[in-house]
Amino acid sequence: MAIDRVDAYIDAHRADFVEQLKALIRIPSVSAQPDHDADTRRAAEFIRDDLEAMGLAAELIETKGHPIVFARNAPRPGRPTVLIYGHYDVQPPEPLEPWVSPPFEPTERDGNLYARGATDDKGQMFTHLKAAEAWLKGAGELPLNVKFLIEGEEEVGGANLEQFVAENKTKLACDYAVISDTSQFAPGMPAITYGLKGLAYFEVLVQGARTDLHSGTFGGTVANPCNALAVILASLKGPDGKIQLPGFYDPVKPLEDWERAEFAKLPFSEAEFQASLGVSSLEGESGYTTLERKWARPTCDVNGIFGGYQGPGPKTVLPCKAGAKLSFRLVPGQDPTTVAEQFRAHLKAVCPPGVTYELIVHHGAPAVLVGVDSPGVRAAVRAVEAGFGKAPVFIREGGSIPVVGLLKDQLGVDTLLLGWGQNDDNLHGPNEKFSLADFQKGIKASAHLFEELVKEGDRSESAVP
Amino acid sequence: MAIDRVDAYIDAHRADFVEQLKALIRIPSVSAQPDHDADTRRAAEFIRDDLEAMGLAAELIETKGHPIVFARNAPRPGRPTVLIYGHYDVQPPEPLEPWVSPPFEPTERDGNLYARGATDDKGQMFTHLKAAEAWLKGAGELPLNVKFLIEGEEEVGGANLEQFVAENKTKLACDYAVISDTSQFAPGMPAITYGLKGLAYFEVLVQGARTDLHSGTFGGTVANPCNALAVILASLKGPDGKIQLPGFYDPVKPLEDWERAEFAKLPFSEAEFQASLGVSSLEGESGYTTLERKWARPTCDVNGIFGGYQGPGPKTVLPCKAGAKLSFRLVPGQDPTTVAEQFRAHLKAVCPPGVTYELIVHHGAPAVLVGVDSPGVRAAVRAVEAGFGKAPVFIREGGSIPVVGLLKDQLGVDTLLLGWGQNDDNLHGPNEKFSLADFQKGIKASAHLFEELVKEGDRSESAVP
Known part of the structure; x- marks a missing residue:
């Protein structure tokens, strides 16, 4: 043969x-x-x-x-x-x-x-x-x-x-x-x-003052883009792990009963998984098992964050710029273009005063x-x-x-x-x-x-x- | 002579x-x-x-x-x-x-x-x-x-x-x-x-999983230290610009009436100051003039923030570490050691589950x-x-x-x-x-x-x- x-x-x-x-x-x-x-x-x-x-x-x-x-x-x-x-x-x-x-x-x-x-x-x-x-x-x-x-x-x-x-x-x-x-x-x-899962990947660049400033001489007078970025990023998810973009979950195709049953049958140890990652607890959207969240529920993760002084020792600077790369993993029913619109609307709603931002939309896929x-x-x-x-x-x-x-x-x-x-x-x-x-x-x-x-x-x- | x-x-x-x-x-x-x-x-x-x-x-x-x-x-x-x-x-x-x-x-x-x-x-x-x-x-x-x-x-x-x-x-x-x-x-x-002003300078290092992970394969199962750091940093100030550490303002010596009067007499143009910094608005603690905030009210600024991928293009990583340098400017009455204790208590209260953190206390001064x-x-x-x-x-x-x-x-x-x-x-x-x-x-x-x-x-x- x-x-x-x-x-x-x-x-x-x-x-x-x-x-x-x-x-x-x-x-x-x-x-x-x-x-x-x-x-x-x-x-x-x-x-x-x-x-x-x-x-x-x-x-x-x-x-x-x-x-x-x-x-x-x-x-x-x-x-x-x-x-x-x-x-x-x-x-x-x-x-x-x-x-x-x-x-x-x-x-x-x-x-x-x-x-x-x-x-x-x-x-x-x-x-x-x-x-x-x-x-x-x-x-x-x-x-x-x-x-x-x-x-x-x-x-x-x-x-x-x-x-x-x-x-x-x-x-x-x-x-x-x-x-x-x-x-x-x-x-x-x-x-x-x-x-x-699909993907919607973004970069948010936040600008405060024109240049970096002394944090003593200028602190308390202008918005700090690092602080503002933190407010933006913290607003993405609730304490229950639910993503806060308006309408984000509306088109999500729910897991079918047979899928939840099949996933539950697989030999998956949450304890071993947790130990393999070295974390003190598994975290994510409430109401779903770890495998369900991993495979079939949308997520939001910051992929990178940057701004101000990152070198050794302290530096008392009030930075003029900060930025983050972040992405949403999408599930059937969701569309990356719609998510980009939802993210844009969310940004507009949550960005603190005194800074401006630029939204860069990277590649997406359903x-x-x-x-x-x-x-x-x-x-x-x-x-x-x-x-x-x-x-x-x-x-x-x-x-x-x-x-x-x-x-x-x-x-x-x-x-x-x-x-x-x-x-x-x-x-x-x-x-x-x-x-x-x-x-x-x-x-x-x-x-x-x-x-x-x-x-x-x-x-x-x-x-x- | x-x-x-x-x-x-x-x-x-x-x-x-x-x-x-x-x-x-x-x-x-x-x-x-x-x-x-x-x-x-x-x-x-x-x-x-x-x-x-x-x-x-x-x-x-x-x-x-x-x-x-x-x-x-x-x-x-x-x-x-x-x-x-x-x-x-x-x-x-x-x-x-x-x-x-x-x-x-x-x-x-x-x-x-x-x-x-x-x-x-x-x-x-x-x-x-x-x-x-x-x-x-x-x-x-x-x-x-x-x-x-x-x-x-x-x-x-x-x-x-x-x-x-x-x-x-x-x-x-x-x-x-x-x-x-x-x-x-x-x-x-x-x-x-x-x-x-005095100073209390800190560095907070947040650790999630043991190593960086693929944000698709692992997203939704473990806490992301960048997201967690954002939650921590966003919690430092309220929308009114007030610092949220417990007891932070208690020992603050208020500005005296003659000081507020003298400051108000100085030829200071908020519009020119704002234009010189290139910001769309001046921001800070509510209830105080810009000079008062600048000279005599405590402030909190992130001096640097870092975590995950910062290079060109997108990278779909779920980072294992993130960190920030941040400092409080103190006014008469406040003590940097007490502020460090207040910050430690605040961190403990606000840090999201699933990550650990390390607090580094840099130099301080009253x-x-x-x-x-x-x-x-x-x-x-x-x-x-x-x-x-x-x-x-x-x-x-x-x-x-x-x-x-x-x-x-x-x-x-x-x-x-x-x-x-x-x-x-x-x-x-x-x-x-x-x-x-x-x-x-x-x-x-x-x-x-x-x-x-x-x-x-x-x-x-x-x-x-």
């Missing part, structure tokens, strides 16, 4: 695959930091070269920002087409101090690979490249039509992918989309993620819910079982993957969210990691997915130009 | 004095920043060498921190003794971007000298050195016993001066203390400052009020009139000069606060400046003060060991 040769190829190249992943991770492709623009391009070229080397037609597509990598095999009619999306850019590694090993020097410890991008998304995305390679080199060909769409602006919410997808619907046409950029439910408990009863999900269940030796559970996720909504809107396709990561992988934080065993299992699950999607039958001729 | 020769010397050396001041200012003696420790010592040596060169017995006194410069002339019984205090250290120049010329490259523009330390306190302190030089070189000797006490930890509230003064009461014994580290009321309106009817003040009025051609007005000041309380407590002496600066000198902020005309006038006023103090008669033998 072809799949046996594919499995054998994967087993035989285990060490090679890890070395290749390390080489990719060593490229500090921090899309948010212009200093790293050349590195970011280098990561794109690495992906293109890898796809080309395995025999696919691969290209680097220029955008106004970081390039997109697109690759495909020679399409054959009568076969289903799968589009695999991933991203080669990573979050900034800062703060650097807490990293045990340098963020861009991938280091193996306890069966994990530690580095920025290890799980988000270089490691997970790379499983599909290696699955394709295993088919092409191990079995001679891919069993279905495969397209790769690997972008470099996921972490900065660049509008360039959106434009590219909108302008290239035929090129990208497919029956299934697959993304591995989420987590398993727990070690040894693979999962299919059927819901994602939440996503995928139907769990479909040919793609059925194939994915079997593939995950083949790769991980265990049937997946169905979960939702608090993170946002805006491209899922984009692919639905533009290509009319649902995305299979097959996460190979773990909840404690610390993506976006220091000491990000990815299990090397899960890297291997993910490659196998991806390879089997190609076969299982074929078993679900031909889907649509439209996918083959 | 000796004083005429002194005045002539000052006039003849005007340009020299400016060049010498520039040389002192070029030394970046930022006491708060350990990187500048060698520079800070260099500034002390500069002062010592200058005092020695004019014929005084000068020494560098080591402390656990930055050295103290002490100098004196040969004491003669039957003469009053004046102790001149100043500081050679400066505030950090950051943020650097708004500076028109580099902070440590003194630059003349429009009759002002622009640089960090130009007015606070290098320029003002230096007037007394040059006045002493004018007596010594112009008239052959000083008319009274003079002691210089110039320290290097004023901007960091170091405890070393406190210890030195407590352990050297005889060495420092005097009839009058003089400090020039305040401002005139307005250009051409010299002032004697009879009241200073407020100061000096009696306006005394021989020293009478002499100072005549000296200022001689130097500036106009009698001084009596004002208070929102800044803190902890050493004034220290000299009162340890030496039993009131301090003459003779400020040569202007309110818009931007001390502690970017583009700090000092009027070169006022520099010259201050030197003359100081020289005349020596003579006028002698006219007030012999004060005490205790000052002459």
Whole structure:
């Protein structure tokens, strides 16, 4: 059987695959930091070269920002087409101090690979490249039509992918989309993620006096933008954890009874979760369990706050500026544009007198819910079982993957969210990691997915130009 | 007359004095920043060498921190003794971007000298050195016993001066203390400052989870230290500008009727003041005029705030730490130690659940009020009139000069606060400046003060060991 040769190829190249992943991770492709623009391009070229080397037609597509990598095999009619999306850019590694090993020097410890991008998304995305390679080199060909769409602006919410997808619907046409950029439910408990939160991300800049002032000579005469910012940020949530924007909860689709029941059945220990985070208590919106809040209720977090003197020792300054980055995680029913309007209205209502503010609206995305009863999900269940030796559970996720909504809107396709990561992988934080065993299992699950999607039958001729 | 020769010397050396001041200012003696420790010592040596060169017995006194410069002339019984205090250290120049010329490259523009330390306190302190030089070189000797006490930890509230003064009461014994580290009321309106605010400076560090987390995956499950910090800081003041610490106002000595009347008579334009600061409105505690709030009512300002991601672009992080530097300006009656207790109690009451906090208590000082009817003040009025051609007005000041309380407590002496600066000198902020005309006038006023103090008669033998 072809799949046996594919499995054998994967087993035989285990060490090679890890070395290749390390080489990719060593490229500090921090899309948010212009200093790293050349590195970011280098990561794109690495992906293109890898796809080309395995025999696919691969290209680097220029955008106004970081390039997109697109690759495909020679399409054959009568076969289903799968589009695999991933991203080669990573979050900034800062703060650097807490990293045990340098963020861009991938280091193996306890069966994990530690580095920025290890799980988000270089490691997970790379499983599909290696699955394709295993088919092409191990079995001679891919069993279905495969397209790769690997972008470099996921972490900065660049509008360039959106434009590219909108302008290239035929090129990208497919029956299934697959993304591995989420987590398993727990070690040894693979999962299919059927819901994602959306995102509305803002920056608020508050200005007081024209320049910094002496806090003694001028204190008590002008509003302090740091104090004013605190008033603004403190007004975002009530003591019950409810977000205070006017109308914020109105369009929220409530959790269904079956979901609350399924979540409650999962082996989730609040005590262990709390201990793993090192907090004295779990906190959030009242009236919901931790898993419900984590996966399916909207949230609001300040992502960064800055103003005045941050150096060593005291400085008696009355600052002229302060600012915060903050974001709302949205659930099905909510729309980031509406939330921006609500936030604007809230700001106007709560901003103290004597300061002015500027609102910067960063990228947003609505939440996503995928139907769990479909040919793609059925194939994915079997593939995950083949790769991980265990049937997946169905979960939702608090993170946002805006491209899922984009692919639905533009290509009319649902995305299979097959996460190979773990909840404690610390993506976006220091000491990000990815299990090397899960890297291997993910490659196998991806390879089997190609076969299982074929078993679900031909889907649509439209996918083959 | 000796004083005429002194005045002539000052006039003849005007340009020299400016060049010498520039040389002192070029030394970046930022006491708060350990990187500048060698520079800070260099500034002390500069002062010592200058005092020695004019014929005084000068020494560098080591402390656990930055050295103290002490100098004196040969004491003669039957003469009053004046102790001149100043500081050679400066505030950090950051943020650097708004500076028109580099902070440590003194630059003349429009009759002002622009640089960090130009007015606070290098320029003002230096007037007394040059006045002493004018007596010594112009008239052959000083008319009274003079002691210089110039320290290097004023901007960091170091405890070393406190210890030195407590352990050297005889060495420092005097009839009058003089400090020039305040401002005139307005250009051409010299002032004697009879009241200073005190200071209680804190840093609050808030900790949430053990590490930074992904705001999607973990949002809604743990308290966010940035949000919690905002709640804490927003709780410090009510919408009426009243500080909310329990018992904060209880010991406050109210403004006397004559003070409110005198302040109201001063030519102070709220509209011009507001325009000079570039704010849309003046803000502060309700029930008081701007001058009253500025000079004689307690205030609370956040001096710096930090947490999470501050770099370019968005980052969807749930930070594990946040912090703020904040300070209260105190008025007569209040005690910084009591305020620290009140702040601790307030923190305990308002800190949201799910985070922990650490309170760092930086330096504090009580407020100061000096009696306006005394021989020293009478002499100072005549000296200022001689130097500036106009009698001084009596004002208070929102800044803190902890050493004034220290000299009162340890030496039993009131301090003459003779400020040569202007309110818009931007001390502690970017583009700090000092009027070169006022520099010259201050030197003359100081020289005349020596003579006028002698006219007030012999004060005490205790000052002459």
